[in-house]
Amino acid sequence: MYSEISEISGISVQLPRSSQLQEMGDRRLIPLSQTSLHRESALKMSRVSPIPQCILNLMSISVSERARQFPESPIRKLFPLAEGARGRGIHVYQLNIGQPDLETPGPFMKVIHEFSQPNVAYSPSPGENIYLDALVEYYRRAGHELERNQIQVTIGGSEAIHFTLQIICSPGDEILVPEPFYTNYTTMAMMCGVKVVPLPTKVEDNFRLPPASEIEVKINDRTRAILFCNPSNPTGTILSADEMATLSRLAKQRDLWLVADEVYREFVYDGKTVISALSLEEIQDRVVVVDSISKRYAACGARIGCLVSRNPEVMKSALRLAQARLSAPTLGQLGAAAMRELGSDFFDGIVAEYVKRRDIVHEELQNIPGVVSFLPSGAFYTMAKLPVPDAEAFASWLLTDFSRDGHTVMFAPGNGFYATPGLGNDEIRIAYVLKEDDLRGAMACLREGLETYPDRL
Numbered sequence: 001m002y003s004e005i006s007e008i009s010g011i012s013v014q015l016p017r018s019s020q021l022q023e024m025g026d027r028r029l030i031p032l033s034q035t036s037l038h039r040e041s042a043l044k045m046s047r048v049s050p051i052p053q054c055i056l057n058l059m060s061i062s063v064s065e066r067a068r069q070f071p072e073s074p075i076r077k078l079f080p081l082a083e084g085a086r087g088r089g090i091h092v093y094q095l096n097i098g099q100p101d102l103e104t105p106g107p108f109m110k111v112i113h114e115f116s117q118p119n120v121a122y123s124p125s126p127g128e129n130i131y132l133d134a135l136v137e138y139y140r141r142a143g144h145e146l147e148r149n150q151i152q153v154t155i156g157g158s159e160a161i162h163f164t165l166q167i168i169c170s171p172g173d174e175i176l177v178p179e180p181f182y183t184n185y186t187t188m189a190m191m192c193g194v195k196v197v198p199l200p201t202k203v204e205d206n207f208r209l210p211p212a213s214e215i216e217v218k219i220n221d222r223t224r225a226i227l228f229c230n231p232s233n234p235t236g237t238i239l240s241a242d243e244m245a246t247l248s249r250l251a252k253q254r255d256l257w258l259v260a261d262e263v264y265r266e267f268v269y270d271g272k273t274v275i276s277a278l279s280l281e282e283i284q285d286r287v288v289v290v291d292s293i294s295k296r297y298a299a300c301g302a303r304i305g306c307l308v309s310r311n312p313e314v315m316k317s318a319l320r321l322a323q324a325r326l327s328a329p330t331l332g333q334l335g336a337a338a339m340r341e342l343g344s345d346f347f348d349g350i351v352a353e354y355v356k357r358r359d360i361v362h363e364e365l366q367n368i369p370g371v372v373s374f375l376p377s378g379a380f381y382t383m384a385k386l387p388v389p390d391a392e393a394f395a396s397w398l399l400t401d402f403s404r405d406g407h408t409v410m411f412a413p414g415n416g417f418y419a420t421p422g423l424g425n426d427e428i429r430i431a432y433v434l435k436e437d438d439l440r441g442a443m444a445c446l447r448e449g450l451e452t453y454p455d456r457l
């Protein structure tokens with residue numbers, strides 16, 4: 001729509017096509033790479049204030065420069081293509097999104113069904129007392145002694161991540177994050193003006209962390225924290241005791257925060273254990289843990305999470321942020337509080353189910369020629385390298401050009417989980433959140449899709 005550039009009163013601006021230029025007075029054409037005039041840019045560039053009306057007339061109201069840069073979710077970006085496939089009568093197995101298909105436990109549902117208050121009121125900003133007490137008990141059972149005031153209830157783990165970055169970082173600061181990582185860390189960091197500095201890990205090395213020396217070279221004056229997800233979304237890895245010790249030592253020696261996203265804490269397989277950052281006694285003043293009931297209790301829509309820290313300054317700031325957004329969901333907290341009724345064996349059945357699913361996915365991946373994968377130990381994801389030049393194009397093709405007995409499959413393209421440009425282009429993330437039969441059908445689609453894909457390497 002815009003084709004020519006002009007400078008008026010010191011402001012560079014792209015003008016509408018020539019016909020409309022006739023209406024303009026004083027102008028000089030200059031090159032400018034911007035696609036339209038942005039108000040902030042105009043104000044910055046302008047030597048006159050306010051902006052002259054003739055310029056304002058040319059400007060369409062626009063969002064901030066920061067907002068334009070927020071990345072699209074790689075997990076959801078293929079949704080329109082999936083809709084298209086469904087429109088053609090094709091069933092789409094969704095392995096792109098980490099939404100468990102299991103039932104939310106009965107005690108949660110009972111609370112919601114039996115809620116009898118005349119209105120749904122705000123809950124206190126720190127969280128409902130009944131839920132904070134339940135959380136204290138939950139962490140005690142997991143081996144961590146906490147006071148109520150060391151837990152801030154949040155709107156999902158998402159808000160806990162956002163609060164944490166707001167609290168520990170200033171604009172311009174940097175955080176180190178092992179990549180591939182949960183993609184929303186990027187957007188959260190951008191919201192806070194924080195730069196994500198990736199610590200690359202590879203499927204060929206089972207996504208192990210780089211050695212301390214390679215992490216240390218990435219630390220500079222602006223580095224504030226190491227943020228990691230354990231067990232990891234998207235790789236399914238669990239940090240070893242050595243890796244945790246390395247992170248803990250670096251945090252102490254280099255004066256960093258350690259932010260542990262532990263929303264998959266219970267999803268651990270093969271008798272392995274997750275070392276919570278809450279047990280790193282030496283550095284408790286610099287630990288923040290992000291948590292959530294979304295995956296733990298298959299209650300993603302309840303929107304309940306929490307931020308945990310033994311650092312009183314962190315908790316004071318978290319409360320102020322919580323006060324500004326008033327309250328976390330009241331009903332969600334009441335339902336979550338009822339989870340304390342669940343027996344200690346509650347997770348055994350769930351873990352067994354996910355182990356079965358993981359094994360199906362892993363076995364299928366191992367049997368497809370050219371695929372590189374590894375056996376994940378936790379969460380319900382895995383990243384696999386495919387014999388294709390562009391996994392996003394392949395994932396799109398599966399939705400637009402492929403079907404097997406009326407079925408196809410949707411994956412999240414891998415590149416969106418990396419901050420380093422070019423990495424992950426031949427990878428996909430698989431969320432094994434479907435029942436056995438569906439999972440087998442989905443993997444059969446992947447196998448046959450790869451056999452027939454015209455651009456297969």
Ligand SMILES: Cc1ncc(COP(=O)(O)O)c(C=O)c1O
Nearest residue numbers: 156157158182229233292294305
């Ligand atoms: C690693 C990780 N952290 C945090 C979240 C946020 O979850 P929620 O906001 O639903 O608690 C997710 C959701 O997928 C996740 O995978």
